């Protein structure tokens with residue numbers, strides 16, 4: 138399946154030392170097999186290019202100690218970019234700036250901007266406002282913002298861990 142050729146995105150990734158590991162390539166491939174359409178426009182990999190987008194970027198996940206989310210399906214969606222497709226990855230995944238992200242990417246892609254062309258999105262007042270108020274990139278985030286993000290990620294995507302499961306089992310045993 139063709140992978141998105143997005144030079145800016147790859148540049149940002151290399152700035153943060155994010156390597157395209159074999160593990161990631163395999164996961165992205167599997168994700169595209171189960172989610173082979175852009176969430177916003179429904180375009181298929183055959184007609185354009187699709188990216189596996191991290192709702193919360195790897196550099197932020199790493200910064201708050203949630204590197205597990207880089208490889209967690211719950212943090213991934215398919216969006217299009219590249220030749221022959223719209224720019225839904227850049228516009229809805231990153232609010233027009235590869236260094237930022239859109240915490241409401243799913244809602245935007247499936248409701249407000251569902252099946253909307255890039256030109257429409259770029260000129261839409263709501264999108265322009267969202268883009269102006271987009272989250273800071275990691276370097277510009279305050280310690281308080283980083284802490285708030287960690288709390289949010291822990292709530293929205295609880296750590297899937299064996300320890301938690303065994304603790305729960307122990308609790309059930311004890312309370313019987």
Ligand SMILES: [Zn+2]
Nearest residue numbers: 175178217225
């Ligand atoms: Zn699209």
